[in-house]
Every structure is written in C-alpha cells, then in structure tokens.
Amino acid sequence: MTMKYRSMILLAVAAITLGNAVECPGMDVDVEVLGVDGDAKKNVLAYLRIYQEKDEKDFSLARLKSLHSQAESQIKKGLQPFGFYNVKVQSELRGPEGSRDKWSARYVIEPGQPVVVKSVHFRITGEGAEDPVFSDEFGMKFGEVLVHEKYENAKQHLMSVAAKHGYLDARFEKRRVVVDASDNSASIEIVFNTGPRYRIGEVRILQDLLAPEFVNRYVTFRQGDPYDWDRLRTFQGNLIDSEYFREVEVVALREEAEGGLVPLEVRTRTSRPNKLRFGLGFATDVGPRFTMDWHRRYIGRYGHKLYAEVSLSPVIKKLIGEYRIPLENPVTDYLSMKPEINWYDTPSRDGETYTVELSYSIKQAGWRRTLGLDFRFEDYNIATQSETGNELVPYASWTRVVSDSPIYTSRGYRLKTSFLGAVEGVLSTASYFSSTFHAKLIRSFLEDYRFVTRSDLGVTLAENVDVLPASRRFFAGGDTSIRGYDLEELGPVDSASGRVVGGRYLAVGSVELERRIYGKWSGALFYDVGNAFDPDYSNTITQGAGFGIRWLSPVGLIRLDLAFALSREGCPVRLHLVVGPDL
Structure with a gap:
C-alpha cells in the first residue's frame, strides 16, 4: 500500500472517530415510563439501560438507538418479579424537532393480569420433619400473586429457622416454580430436608483476661443441649453487657462436629479497663x-x-x-x-x-x-x-x-x-x-x-x-x-x-x-x-x-x-x- 492511500485511510478513520465524538454534543434525552408506578416502576427503571446511561458523557446516538431496541425485553424482565409475565410495551423514540431540542424515549406499558399461584406442593423431610418449629405451610399460598421477593423470603425463612434450631445441614432437595404464562398461573414445589439436629458440644472461650472458672459462669447451657441460637445470642449479649469484652463472636465449628455435637468457639476482644x-x-x-x-x-x-x-x-x-x-x-x-x-x-x-x-x-x-x-x-x-x-x-x-x-x-x-x-x-x-x-x-x-x-x-x-x-x-x-x-x-x-x-x-x-x-x-x-x-x-x-x-x-x-x-x-x-x- 502506497503512502498516499495509507494517509487517506488514516484521515477517514480520524474523521469517523471525530464524527462519532461530536455526533450529539451535549445530548439530552428524556425517558418516560407510563403504565406502572411504585416499586414496579422503580424496578423497571433499574433494568432499563437507556434510563441508567442517558446522563453519561459519552452517550451517543448509536448507543441511544441500540438501547432503545433492547428496552422492551428489559421492561418485561423488570416486571416479572412482581408477577407480570404477559407485558405489552408500546415504545417510541423521537428526535429533536420544532421547539423541542431533546431526544425523547417513551414507553407505555400494559402489565396485564399478574400470575397467581394455583398450587403449592410443600414437604419437609429429615430429622426435623415433625419439629413444631417448622410451619406446615410454605410462605406462599394458593391464589396469591407470584411475587419473587416473597418466594425468596419464604425460602430464606426456612433456612433461618433451621440454622437457628441446630439443623446446620438443612438444604432444599427440590425448589421449583413453573409459570404458565398462557393462563397466568404458577405451580410451586418445595421439598426441604432439615438434616440432623446438632447439639452443643465443647464451649471454648478465647480470652486471657479472666479466670476460666469465672468466665464459664456465663455459660448457662450444657454439653448435649439442643443447639438453639436464641440461647447463644443471649449468652453473647450477656458477655458484651458485662463490659469485660468489647467484641464477642460465637462461632459454631461445623467442620469439627462429631456424634451430633458441634463445638462452639467464643472469640473475644478485651475492653479498655x-x-x-x-x-x-x-x-x-x-x-x-x-x-x-x-x-x-x-x-x-x-x-x-x-x-x-x-x-x-x-x-x-x-x-x-x-x-x-x-x-x-x-x-x-x-x-x-x-x-x-x-x-x-x-x-x-x-x-x-x-x-x-x-x-x-x-x-x-x-x-x-x-x-x-x-x-x-x-x-x-x-x-x-x-x-x-x-x-x-x-x-x-x-x-x-x-x-x-x-x-x-x-x-x-x-x-x-x-x-x-x-x-x-x-x-x-x-x-x-x-x-x-x-x-x-x-x-x-x-x-x-x-x-x-x-x-x-x-x-x-x-x-x-x-x-x-x-x-x-x-x-x-x-x-x-x-x-x-x-x-x-x-x-x-x-x-x-x-x-x-x-x-x-x-x-x-x-x-x-x-x-x-x-x-x-x-x-x-x-x-x-x-x-x-x-x-x-x-x-x-x-x-x-x-x-x-x-x-x-x-x-x-x-x-x-x-x-x-x-x-x-x-x-x-x-x-x-x-x-x-x-x-
């Protein structure tokens, strides 16, 4: 390639680059979302990249058009956590004209009917299957709108209850949600295995301030008692309230458990005298x-x-x-x-x-x-x-x-x-x-x-x-x-x-x-x-x-x-x- 053609190519690349840089200097874009409000609208705006990027300095016309083309799918994803799976979106992108000197992106949403739960199959297995600390019902019921946050909270609640009462190996054997968008219905299937219930093993209080026989007076449970986080939290609070220690952490050493007994390690930091x-x-x-x-x-x-x-x-x-x-x-x-x-x-x-x-x-x-x-x-x-x-x-x-x-x-x-x-x-x-x-x-x-x-x-x-x-x-x-x-x-x-x-x-x-x-x-x-x-x-x-x-x-x-x-x-x-x- 001759020097002449090489120079022409470089000039063309530079012109294209410069053109993109100044294509929309100071571009100002209005994004309008209609048809939803409250938390649903906030979530839509969080998914909507055109709304998130419109104020960036390097926001270009090419990027604007690209994000506008993706907006409909992003809006639909943003509404699914609230149970809306049959969403229709009318979108419009208009450039500056007349007295209007801004680009305008407008989205009119028809959420449709929300998906409701038509069936819940919930079962607890394992050692805690008959333990009354677990509810007989899952956190979602027939006829409720399928709100993803409530579904996740219900699962998290099960895990929290299990951990609190010593079922440290608890797990979901099955957790499935099947959505039928054609009739706005969903089926939930949960099988929760509690695993074995652990009991309190050796308690090791790591400190060198007080005599062991004195600090052990704060331990109000015995080896072999059922693991219960409420009792452990009270024990932790009593040590902190004593003012001997400014930090107290109670750790269950799951990896050292033997025979259903889990050792507890109490890590402390001494208060100033x-x-x-x-x-x-x-x-x-x-x-x-x-x-x-x-x-x-x-x-x-x-x-x-x-x-x-x-x-x-x-x-x-x-x-x-x-x-x-x-x-x-x-x-x-x-x-x-x-x-x-x-x-x-x-x-x-x-x-x-x-x-x-x-x-x-x-x-x-x-x-x-x-x-x-x-x-x-x-x-x-x-x-x-x-x-x-x-x-x-x-x-x-x-x-x-x-x-x-x-x-x-x-x-x-x-x-x-x-x-x-x-x-x-x-x-x-x-x-x-x-x-x-x-x-x-x-x-x-x-x-x-x-x-x-x-x-x-x-x-x-x-x-x-x-x-x-x-x-x-x-x-x-x-x-x-x-x-x-x-x-x-x-x-x-x-x-x-x-x-x-x-x-x-x-x-x-x-x-x-x-x-x-x-x-x-x-x-x-x-x-x-x-x-x-x-x-x-x-x-x-x-x-x-x-x-x-x-x-x-x-x-x-x-x-x-x-x-x-x-x-x-x-x-x-x-x-x-x-x-x-x-x-």
Whole structure:
C-alpha cells in the first residue's frame, strides 16, 4: 500500500472517530415510563439501560438507538418479579424537532393480569420433619400473586429457622416454580430436608483476661443441649453487657462436629479497663447538673468492678463509690460495698449524710431482691430542728420491671417494695420501722394513646416524726411526685413555724393520658394528688394538674409539663422538665 492511500485511510478513520465524538454534543434525552408506578416502576427503571446511561458523557446516538431496541425485553424482565409475565410495551423514540431540542424515549406499558399461584406442593423431610418449629405451610399460598421477593423470603425463612434450631445441614432437595404464562398461573414445589439436629458440644472461650472458672459462669447451657441460637445470642449479649469484652463472636465449628455435637468457639476482644464520662443536664427539681463518673471495668481475675460518681447541682450534691463482686450468676447477682456522701438543700430541709452500705443482690423469677446493711451519719436542719445522728439500718427490697421497650414503653410496669428499720442503742439514736411501696403502670390503646398511672405509699412506725433523721421522713412535691410544686415542698406543717417538717406516712397518686400528635411528639394531660402526712401536725391533701408535651429524642424521652398547683390560692403555674426512661 502506497503512502498516499495509507494517509487517506488514516484521515477517514480520524474523521469517523471525530464524527462519532461530536455526533450529539451535549445530548439530552428524556425517558418516560407510563403504565406502572411504585416499586414496579422503580424496578423497571433499574433494568432499563437507556434510563441508567442517558446522563453519561459519552452517550451517543448509536448507543441511544441500540438501547432503545433492547428496552422492551428489559421492561418485561423488570416486571416479572412482581408477577407480570404477559407485558405489552408500546415504545417510541423521537428526535429533536420544532421547539423541542431533546431526544425523547417513551414507553407505555400494559402489565396485564399478574400470575397467581394455583398450587403449592410443600414437604419437609429429615430429622426435623415433625419439629413444631417448622410451619406446615410454605410462605406462599394458593391464589396469591407470584411475587419473587416473597418466594425468596419464604425460602430464606426456612433456612433461618433451621440454622437457628441446630439443623446446620438443612438444604432444599427440590425448589421449583413453573409459570404458565398462557393462563397466568404458577405451580410451586418445595421439598426441604432439615438434616440432623446438632447439639452443643465443647464451649471454648478465647480470652486471657479472666479466670476460666469465672468466665464459664456465663455459660448457662450444657454439653448435649439442643443447639438453639436464641440461647447463644443471649449468652453473647450477656458477655458484651458485662463490659469485660468489647467484641464477642460465637462461632459454631461445623467442620469439627462429631456424634451430633458441634463445638462452639467464643472469640473475644478485651475492653479498655477504664471508662470516664462527663455530662451536663437540667431538671426542674434540682436545676442545672454536672456529672462525672469513672468506671473500672475489671479488677483481678474474677471480674470485680469499681465505680465512682460526682453529681453537682444547686439542690443536691453527691459523691458515690461502689465496689462490686459478681456471684455465681455474674449476669444478675452481686455483692456490693457502697460509700456515699450527700449534701442537700431543698425547700424543707438541708444537711448532709455520710453512708456506707453493704448489700447482697440477686434476681429470681423476674424479681430483684436486695438485702443490705446501711450505716449512716446525718447532720440536718428541718423547720426549727437542728440535729445530728447516726443509725445502723438493715433493709430488704424487692423490685420487678416489665417493659416492651426501655426507652418508650407501650406496655409495662414497675413494682418496688422495701422494709428497713433501726434499734436505738444499736449504733442508732432512734428506733423505727419503715415500709414503702411504689407502682407504675403504662398501657397503650387505640394505637396513638397511652395511659400512665403511678402510686407511692409509705408508712413508718416511730415514737414521733421528730426522732427520725430528715432523710428518713416522707415529703411530697416535684417532677415525679405531685407536679405544680417544688421538690419536697409538701408535707405536714409545724403550726408554730409554718414550715414543713415531713411525715411518717405517704400517699401519692397520679393519672396521665398521652396522645401521639405527630411522629415522635405527643401531648399529655395529668392529675396528681396526695401528700406526706403525720398525725402530730397539720395535714392537707394536695392536688396538681396540667398538660405537657413528650418528645422521643435521640437521648431518650423528654417530658415537659406545665402544672397548676390546684391547692394553692390562684393556682400558680410551675414548669417541670424530666429526661429519662418511663420505668
């Protein structure tokens, strides 16, 4: 080939290439899909390449025409997952003309009638054929539209149930869908073989932080128990909640299974030993509050813990420490030694307490039972009385909390009862016996409504209220008592000084109706009634009522109430702000 012809060929190739590059500079294409909407339309657009590529910089006229010719088959594929197998498509591609400077691709879809399931043949074989954890029916029934996603979900559900209950070799012996597009019908045939059910073998916890005999207390199942993922997940959660480990993975070693026993390997990553937190908050009872707490997650090989907290507000200041020793069930049971210093200055009393508390706490049948011994020194001023005193107080308490959500409860309750007392001369300056009972109930109804009620009762047997330290007397009023009144503002009144002295009896009740307004916002109406009482002083039944708003915020439930002191002249108004869980 001569140099002349070679040059001509190169020029021609260059011209063709350049022509393709500038054939449709800045090509703008409208793609319109009619006849379907919702998820079906989204899926069609996902399959439709002309729609997916139209905004690409190198989109050419040749590519446009090629993709337009493929659009009908792509649309049909996009609708099959929704049961449409007899789809008709009218397509049109128009170039720029007149005032229109865009290319237009238009597709009008007639989906037709969807394919429905006319028969389902479902059978379970293997060791689990009679196990009630497997349903007798497949996840799709006669007369349903053949939606591919539902079919796949039904199969996945079978595999999940099998794996959850230890059928680790489960498989489909047959899984077939036959579609007859001529009469819009489909037949499903599923044969699911569960295989053998495995049992729990050796449990190997990979860690070097804690003594093996201690960490093995978290294992609540025995070798030979049926493999059950719910129990394993609870075991995993308990290890994470212990805060000894920041990561816990429970792995079934299927390849090492022998005799139907599958070993479990628990892989862990140790948490950092110390956790330090700072916080700023506000509550109308105590005003602005600063908190700092330090948590030593583990001490020694047997999981001991140390906790310290400082809480500062204008009304109450606290310095708390706690050393905790886990017991046989380390998830729920422990021994605790807790020193604490409190400085308080409420409308009714001021002073300080120094406490050392020893306690034994276990959880049985849903109840938290705590037995303890509390040694306390108190220096206090109340009304016209200024006293110091000490006491050695044995106590017992039972607490039960049931809730469908720890953050925003739809159905739940909290119960707590306690008994305590002291004997004069046994490291105590007075004798008394006291008992309290607290109950709170929450019930949702009619979808958007919640009913909340609570009650606080207390009785103290003592010679008179004056022998009781200020911290052992009953008062009322505040955010979680009778709203419309300040913290501990209410109680028996000394007629000589006109000041509240506290009482030996307590009875407070509350009812509240809450309605969801929008999203995470709710409105509430409430009524509170009761007081602290003592037969030696003047007593009144006090009422408060009002309305408020609730916001389920990222940091928890925030309650803002405007309360009216109905028992005061002029019904003065007080604002109450509380952040925290319902129960």
